[in-house]
Amino acid sequence: xxxxxxxxxxxxxxxxxxxxxxxxxxxxxxxxxxxxxxxxxxxxxxxxxxxxxxxxxxxxxxxxxxxxxxxxxxxxxxxxxxxxxxxxxxxxxxxxxxxxxxxxxxxxxxxxxxxxxxxxxxxxxxxxxxxxxxxxxxxxxxxxxxxxxxxxxxxxxxxxxxxxxxx
Amino acid sequence: xxxxxxxxxxxxxxxxxxxxxxxxxxxxxxxxxxxxxxxxxxxxxxxxxxxxxxxxxxxxxxxxxxxxxxxxxx
Numbered sequence: 644x645x646x647x648x649x650x651x652x653x654x655x656x657x658x659x660x661x662x663x664x665x666x667x668x669x670x671x672x673x674x675x676x677x678x679x680x681x682x683x684x685x686x687x688x689x690x691x692x693x694x695x696x697x698x699x700x701x702x703x704x705x706x707x708x709x710x711x712x713x714x715x716x717x718x719x720x721x722x723x724x725x726x727x728x729x730x731x732x733x734x735x736x737x738x739x740x741x742x743x744x745x746x747x748x749x750x751x752x753x754x755x756x757x758x759x760x761x762x763x764x765x766x767x768x769x770x771x772x773x774x775x776x777x778x779x780x781x782x783x784x785x786x787x788x789x790x791x792x793x794x795x796x797x798x799x800x801x802x803x804x805x806x807x808x809x810x
Numbered sequence: 811x812x813x814x815x816x817x818x819x820x821x822x823x824x825x826x827x828x829x830x831x832x833x834x835x836x837x838x839x840x841x842x843x844x845x846x847x848x849x850x851x852x853x854x855x856x857x858x859x860x861x862x863x864x865x866x867x868x869x870x871x872x873x874x875x876x877x878x879x880x881x882x883x884x
Contacts, residue, residue: 718849725840808851810841 655679686784690762691739693749699762699782710793712779712801720746720769723777727765730807736763736800751784752796760784761793763800814874815853817846820865835860 655676662672689695699707716723724746731738731750739762740749746767753760761781768776779800781793821831828846832839837857844850845857858869865871 718844719847722840722843722847722849726844729838729840805851807841808844808849810837810845810850810853810857 687760690751690760690784691749693740693742693747693764696747696749696764699784700764700780707783708793709783710781710797712797713776714779714801715771715774715776717774720767720772720775723767723775724748726807727767727777727804730800730804733807734800734803736796761796763796812875812878813848814876815845815848815850816872816874817842817861820867820871821846824865826865831861831864834864 659672659676662675663669666672686699689698700709718726721743724743727748728738728741731748736750736752738748738750741747746769748765749762750765751760751762761783764778764780764782766778768778770776779797781797783793821828828839828842832842835857837860841850845853853873858872861867861872862869
């Protein structure tokens with residue numbers, strides 16, 4: 644865990660206080676910070692449902708950092724779906740939502756004092772029925788920079804998945 | 811595929827369901843299904859031992875080597 648998000652939050656509060664102090668009208672500072680706080684609040688509400696996947700991946704793309712990793716597996720798609728669900732339940736990552744009909748899973752890490760939180764979107768592309776492709780996308784819930792944490796989490800998820808295939 | 815896992819054959823011989831085996835050896839149904847379909851990367855000796863004990867069989871009854879047609883001859 645890195646303390647950077649927490650420190651940045653402190654910086655935001657200090658920034659707000661400074662703007663409030665130097666601007667003639669104190670409401671100008673509010674005009675800058677209220678939309679940011681509202682956006683954070685909205686993201687926290689929407690993050691746990693798969694139906695808002697596009698909001699985080701496409702529409703809000705310019706505000707969030709996104710890391711993608713794809714790999715092929717020899718396990719048939721429905722079994723692979725169950726295996727990934729099982730792996731999420733065994734890990735520290737929280738399972739938020741899943742859709743067996745489209746082979747999509749949403750998991751994530753909660754927002755805390757030391758992390759912005761992230762959503763991990765997993766979808767299994769079963770076009771090639773013998774070798775389905777797994778797409779992992781990690782998106783920050785709020786934050787343009789994840790300080791490489793998204794990539795670390797995705798890499799860790801993939802390596803623990805590979806490890807779990809030793810039975 | 812060089813190593814075939816004949817777990818389904820042994821389960822049929824012992825008239826046992828995957829779910830029952832899973833409960834007896836403490837390995838999830840999903841993992842046993844992956845093993846049954848020969849899609850696992852590797853198998854632990856402890857897993858092999860537990861399966862052999864419950865199914866009352868030898869490792870050779872579960873694992874079979876089938877040479878690939880395309881594999882180079884040594």
